Amino acid sequence: MDRRIREVLIVGGGSAGWMTAAMLAHALKQDCAITLVESEEIGTVGVGEATIPPIRLFNQTLGIDEREFMARTKGSFKLGIEFVGWGREDSRYFHPFGPFGKDFDLVPLHQYWLKARADGETAPLDDHSMAWHIARAGKFSHPAPDPRSVMSTFDYAYHFDAGLYAAFLRAYAEARGVTRVEGKIADVALHGESGFVESVTLEDGRRLAAELFIDCSGFRGLLIEGALHTGYDDWSHWLPCDRAVAMPCAHPAGDSNPTPYTRSTAREAGWQWRIPLQHRVGNGYVFCSSFLDETRAGELLASRLDGKALADPRGLRFTAGRRKLHWNRNVIAVGLASGFLEPLESTSIHLIQANISKILALFPDRDFDPATRDEFNRVAHGEMERIRDFIILHYKLTQRQDSELWRYVSAMPIPDTLALKIDHFRRYGRLTARELDLFAPPSWLAVHVGQNNLPEAHDPLLDYRGIDARDWLARLRGAMAGEAARLPSHGAVLARHCAAAV
Numbered sequence: 233m234d235r236r237i238r239e240v241l242i243v244g245g246g247s248a249g250w251m252t253a254a255m256l257a258h259a260l261k262q263d264c265a266i267t268l269v270e271s272e273e274i275g276t277v278g279v280g281e282a283t284i285p286p287i288r289l290f291n292q293t294l295g296i297d298e299r300e301f302m303a304r305t306k307g308s309f310k311l312g313i314e315f316v317g318w319g320r321e322d323s324r325y326f327h328p329f330g331p332f333g334k335d336f337d338l339v340p341l342h343q344y345w346l347k348a349r350a351d352g353e354t355a356p357l358d359d360h361s362m363a364w365h366i367a368r369a370g371k372f373s374h375p376a377p378d379p380r381s382v383m384s385t386f387d388y389a390y391h392f393d394a395g396l397y398a399a400f401l402r403a404y405a406e407a408r409g410v411t412r413v414e415g416k417i418a419d420v421a422l423h424g425e426s427g428f429v430e431s432v433t434l435e436d437g438r439r440l441a442a443e444l445f446i447d448c449s450g451f452r453g454l455l456i457e458g459a460l461h462t463g464y465d466d467w468s469h470w471l472p473c474d475r476a477v478a479m480p481c482a483h484p485a486g487d488s489n490p491t492p493y494t495r496s497t498a499r500e501a502g503w504q505w506r507i508p509l510q511h512r513v514g515n516g517y518v519f520c521s522s523f524l525d526e527t528r529a530g531e532l533l534a535s536r537l538d539g540k541a542l543a544d545p546r547g548l549r550f551t552a553g554r555r556k557l558h559w560n561r562n563v564i565a566v567g568l569a570s571g572f573l574e575p576l577e578s579t580s581i582h583l584i585q586a587n588i589s590k591i592l593a594l595f596p597d598r599d600f601d602p603a604t605r606d607e608f609n610r611v612a613h614g615e616m617e618r619i620r621d622f623i624i625l626h627y628k629l630t631q632r633q634d635s636e637l638w639r640y641v642s643a644m645p646i647p648d649t650l651a652l653k654i655d656h657f658r659r660y661g662r663l664t665a666r667e668l669d670l671f672a673p674p675s676w677l678a679v680h681v682g683q684n685n686l687p688e689a690h691d692p693l694l695d696y697r698g699i700d701a702r703d704w705l706a707r708l709r710g711a712m713a714g715e716a717a718r719l720p721s722h723g724a725v726l727a728r729h730c731a732a733a734v
Contacts, residue, residue, distance in 0.1 A: 235597040237443045238264055243417065243432065243455055244448035245270035247394050248567025248584045250401035251290070252446050255588050257408035258294055259595075268405070269413040269432070269440060281507045281514045282310060282494045282578040283389040284670075285329050290585050294404065302730035304400045306510040307392035309372045309492045309722060311363040313578065317498035318683055320631050325356075325682025326493070327577075328363035330375075330386035331674045333708050337699060342677055343691045344701035346661050350690070353702060355709060357681045362386040365712040367493045371719035382711050389578070391494065391507045391514075413440065420459040428562045428600075429455055443598055444562055446591070447569040456555055456565040463556040464571075470624050470646065471552035472637070473502045473574055477530045478516035478546050482539040483508070489723035496576060500524070500635045503576065504536060510732050513539055518574050523636050550574075552620075558612040559605045564591060571616060576623050582670070586615055614668035621650040622671050622679075628654070629683035654685065661687035 240256060242249050245268060253268050260266065291301055301307065312328040319325070333341045345357060358364045363386035366372065376383035406412060415434035423430050431441040432455075447455040456462050468474060483490065490508035497504045502519030517533040530545030554571030558564065565571075566587045573579060594608045627641035628650070646654075649666070656662045657680050663673035680686075720728075 235599055236263065237596065237598055239442040240264060240266045240444045240446065241432070241440055241442035242266070242268040242446045242448055244268075244450060244567075244569070245398060245402070245412075246448065246450070246567070247398050247401075247581060248450075248569070249446075249448035250398045250405060251581075251584050252448060252566050252588055252591075253405040253410045254294055254401040254408075255290070255592065257405045257410050259592055265411070266405075266409065267411045267413060267440060267442070269415060269417065269434070271414065271416040273416060281394050281509065282313075282391050282505070282575070283581050284578050285387045285389045286582055286585060287389055290588075296404070299729050301400065302390070302392070302726070303732050305390075305392035305396040306732040307390045307730065308490045308508055308510055308726060310389045310391050310494060310578075311367040311372070311386065311492050312361075313494045313496055314367075315496050315498075315626070315679075315682060317632070318496070318503075318626055318630060320684070321498075321634060323682070323684075325678065326358045326361065326364045326367065327675060327678040327682070328358075328361040328367075328386065329388055330361070330363050332357060332677065333360045333705075334382070334385050336701075336704065337697060339691055339694050339697055340663075340673075341701075341705075342681075343661055343694050344699070345705060346687065346690045347694060348702045348705060351702070353705070355705070357677070359709050360705065360712075362712050362715070363388075365716035366719060367491070369716045369719070370489050370491060370722055371716055372492050372722040372725045373719045381715075382708070383715050388492075391509055393509060393511075394581075413438075417454060420455060422459060426561070427460070429459060444564070444596065447563055447565045448567050450568045451550065451572070453555065453565060453569040455563045456557075456560060456569055460560045460563060462560045462565075464551070465553045465556055466551055467553040467620060468551055470620070470644065471574060471627075472520045472522065472640065473518045474549065474551060475521045475524075475526055475529065476516050476518045476548040476550070476574075477526060477533055478514070478548065479530075479533060479537075479544065480512045480514055480542045481537040482542060483513060484538050488727075489721050490726070492722040494578060498630070498632065498638075499532070501529070501637050504533065505575065506538075510726060510730075512542055513537075518576070520637050554613070554616045557609050558587060559608045562596075562600055564608070566591075570612070573616065573619055573623060576626060577619070577671070579619050579670070583616070583619070586670075587612060611668065615670060617647075617649065618666065618669045619671070621647055621653070622675070624650055625654070625676070625679050626683070629679065629685050631684060654680075658685060658687055660689055660691050662691065 316324045418435045419433040421430045495506040501524035507514035567584045632638035
């Protein structure tokens with residue numbers, strides 16, 4: 233008997249809805265009707281403008297040309313994130329995409345840097361990152377294919393207009409057979425025995441039925457929570473920021489070279505993002521409402537822009553955490569409907585991508601096998617927990633004591649999974665990895681060192697190697713600086729290859 237799913241209904245548009253629709257249209261090439269219902273009256277959050285490198289695989293899987301994508305979304309390139317004021321008020325460091333240098337021995341490179349530092353070396357860890365050499369100079373180039381070149385030791389992602397990305401993917405999906413329905417959902421019908429969602433009814437009385445439902449309705453979780461009452465794991469005791477205000481501004485006068493990186497600046501009650509696109513700069517202040525009200529947050533953000541404001545501050549409320557189930561009965565939540573982690577490490581769009589990938593890897597038939605559903609939830613839960621721990625790391629390692637928020641987070645208890653990682657690094661500089669870690673050891677290294685969680689000792693194995701790497705590290709830094717110096721500016725690359733239509 234044919235048990236294939238023949239009807240999929242995606243509830244909600246925005247980045248989550250149209251990323252899902254585009255990928256399902258690509259994967260389910262025949263015998264499955266894909267419908268997306270959304271309302272123009274309901275706005276989208278639209279702050280997911282900074283990404284991490286896996287987004288490139290998503291676009292490549294869809295066969296999207298990078299230059300066209302960049303032009304259509306007014307995008308720019310991203311080599312990492314600069315963190316300002318997170319360790320101490322006067323500190324700054326870079327979280328690069330890609331490793332620090334290139335390992336040349338059994339012992340990781342950073343262990344040689346730690347030993348050199350103990351022996352008097354003053355060059356910061358950042359200076360061993362090709363991504364930072366390029367970013368600091370305001371340059372850009374694609375990584376080299378030759379693994380022997382230092383130009384192969386970095387990765388990149390994008391900044392883009394999330395609304396334009398959704399529109400771009402809508403055109404892609406509709407060209408491949410996805411049907412869009414305009415309307416607001418007024419009712420959800422459940423099966424009397426199984427509790428599965430059978431259909432949704434729109435305000436005008438139209439009824440849309442399906443076998444599989446993808447909930448992309450944002451924080452509301454119209455199906456996963458509103459209809460199925462799945463429940464929510466609240467993580468605000470670890471991640472107390474629960475509000476954001478966002479507003480765009482123009483580029484600084486005379487600046488035709490957008491920075492090829494995101495910036496996160498620690499503030500009195502949270503942190504401020506800066507995301508440069510081709511046509512504007514995205515700005516936002518993520519903060520804790522226990523220590524700052526929204527009106528004042530908007531005033532502070534507006535006073536700290538480096539260009540002319542292009543709109544008034546727009547507020548956003550959230551609770552850090554996740555649904556108790558990402559897949560419940562015949563509903564799978566994607567995007568904000570599945571949970572929320574503040575965008576400190578630009579993971580919002582990646583979490584959409586991750587759940588879409590799991591939908592394809594564990595696509596159900598009409599039997600909705602419980603073992604398949606449970607594996608989906610296990611992996612989804614693990615992914616979010618690992619990202620959660622990485623974000624908490626930034627707060628826990630602060631040495632700031634200048635305001636209530638920073639005093640709270642520096643003293644708060646943390647998950648045992650994170651405490652173990654911090655302890656291992658603090659002892660011997662070892663970077664432990666766990667299943668489902670999105671962020672690789674270089675990312676953890678950047679935050680540990682950048683926020684002054686320096687180890688008490690280097691790896692004992694280093695003392696058996698008999699290698700003095702200080703000269704090698706100096707030559708590495710020189711090679712990276714030389715390569716960065718010869719590259720074109722980021723603005724020139726955008727103008728030549730990716731310029732948005734006027």
